[in-house]
Amino acid sequence: MNKLYKAIIENGSVEDGNIIRVDSFLNHQIDVEVLDYVGQELFKRFEGVKVDKILTIESSGIAIAVIAARYFKVPVVFGKKTESKNLDKDTYSEEIYSFTKDIYYNVKVSKKYLSQGENILIVDDFMAGGNASLGLIAMVEAAGAKLAGVGIVIEKGFQAGGDILRRKGIKLESLAIIDGKNEEGIIFRPN
Amino acid sequence: MNKLYKAIIENGSVEDGNIIRVDSFLNHQIDVEVLDYVGQELFKRFEGVKVDKILTIESSGIAIAVIAARYFKVPVVFGKKTESKNLDKDTYSEEIYSFTKDIYYNVKVSKKYLSQGENILIVDDFMAGGNASLGLIAMVEAAGAKLAGVGIVIEKGFQAGGDILRRKGIKLESLAIIDGKNEEGIIFRPN
Numbered sequence: 001m002n003k004l005y006k007a008i009i010e011n012g013s014v015e016d017g018n019i020i021r022v023d024s025f026l027n028h029q030i031d032v033e034v035l036d037y038v039g040q041e042l043f044k045r046f047e048g049v050k051v052d053k054i055l056t057i058e059s060s061g062i063a064i065a066v067i068a069a070r071y072f073k074v075p076v077v078f079g080k081k082t083e084s085k086n087l088d089k090d091t092y093s094e095e096i097y098s099f100t101k102d103i104y105y106n107v108k109v110s111k112k113y114l115s116q117g118e119n120i121l122i123v124d125d126f127m128a129g130g131n132a133s134l135g136l137i138a139m140v141e142a143a144g145a146k147l148a149g150v151g152i153v154i155e156k157g158f159q160a161g162g163d164i165l166r167r168k169g170i171k172l173e174s175l176a177i178i179d180g181k182n183e184e185g186i187i188f189r190p191n
Numbered sequence: 192m193n194k195l196y197k198a199i200i201e202n203g204s205v206e207d208g209n210i211i212r213v214d215s216f217l218n219h220q221i222d223v224e225v226l227d228y229v230g231q232e233l234f235k236r237f238e239g240v241k242v243d244k245i246l247t248i249e250s251s252g253i254a255i256a257v258i259a260a261r262y263f264k265v266p267v268v269f270g271k272k273t274e275s276k277n278l279d280k281d282t283y284s285e286e287i288y289s290f291t292k293d294i295y296y297n298v299k300v301s302k303k304y305l306s307q308g309e310n311i312l313i314v315d316d317f318m319a320g321g322n323a324s325l326g327l328i329a330m331v332e333a334a335g336a337k338l339a340g341v342g343i344v345i346e347k348g349f350q351a352g353g354d355i356l357r358r359k360g361i362k363l364e365s366l367a368i369i370d371g372k373n374e375e376g377i378i379f380r381p382n
């Protein structure tokens with residue numbers, strides 16, 4: 001069993017309200033061994049795909065993106081959820097709904113860091129309704145860049161995001177897809 | 192010249208309003224080579240110091256923390272700035288003022304992830320007024336954990352944070368201290 005599945009089974013939980021708790025190793029406390037496995041595995045899943053840059057969204061996505069970027073040997077750019085004095089005025093921006101926080105963010109990426117013709121890999125910790133990925137994809141398109149694919153650590157198979165992306169023909173690689181839980185524990189979709 | 196100084200000189204700038212812009216390689220777009228140098232160098236600066244866990248604050252700190260954690264071989268915990276359905280109710284929390292965003296955040300860390308007796312290294316991308324570090328230090332103390340030190344990528348030497356920490360006798364390691372700028376460019380404090 002791989003390190004991610006092991007960590008999910010031993011330390012994760014599926015809770016009421018479609019919440020998957022992995023805060024002991026992925027999105028509050030971070031186990032760097034699991035994280036490093038995630039980076040390597042994303043690299044493997046996109047072998048042969050041209051990737052010039054990795055795009056993610058703050059905050060949890062940053063950890064995934066920088067570890068993956070070490071293997072891809074490309075820069076990371078992360079979308080910002082709040083205004084900041086050190087962000088350019090000239091940005092791509094998208095309204096993105098956060099399921100876990102139940103608010104809309106106006107996510108921004110400086111136009112300097114997404115360029116026409118670049119091959120962009122989007123990565124994130126979770127895929128739920130797909131709002132974050134679809135927002136980032138819209139920015140990639142607005143920049144005239146090319147989408148290399150989307151790499152996700154945990155896809156909530158019981159929410160629509162993954163299927164929305166697959167139906168669009170996007171190369172989506174989710175390292176674990178969780179379909180729910182039963183008395184025996186977490187139900188993983190077979191690979 | 193090390194990779195961090197080189198990146199600051201070639202791609203950074205000191206702007207009006209005490210803003211240091213390093214968004215092309217550190218806190219919006221991230222150059223993983225520079226980041227990896229930062230992780231290695233923080234590890235070197237804390238050689239011989241017992242570190243059980245690295246604590247940082249979302250968002251930019253996360254990239255620094257996870258790369259450093261690969262060298263220290265310890266977990267990362269990051270303080271959360273917003274409420275979330277997947278955060279425990281039982282948290283350490285501190286009001287922290289963000290200079291670049293000009294707002295107060297109520298930063299929270301789950302009590303599960305800071306424990307009595309643990310040796311905690313705090314890392315962050317910037318040290319300005321010291322608010323973020325002082326808030327995180329207060330959480331370390333509230334948990335009965337021990338502060339191993341504070342590792343910062345860029346300290347704004349013209350703001351008070353660094354000296355406040357040094358006067359408290361805290362082991363503060365700032366990889367670059369910027370004292371301002373003149374016609375010749377950015378002024379680094381000699382090591």
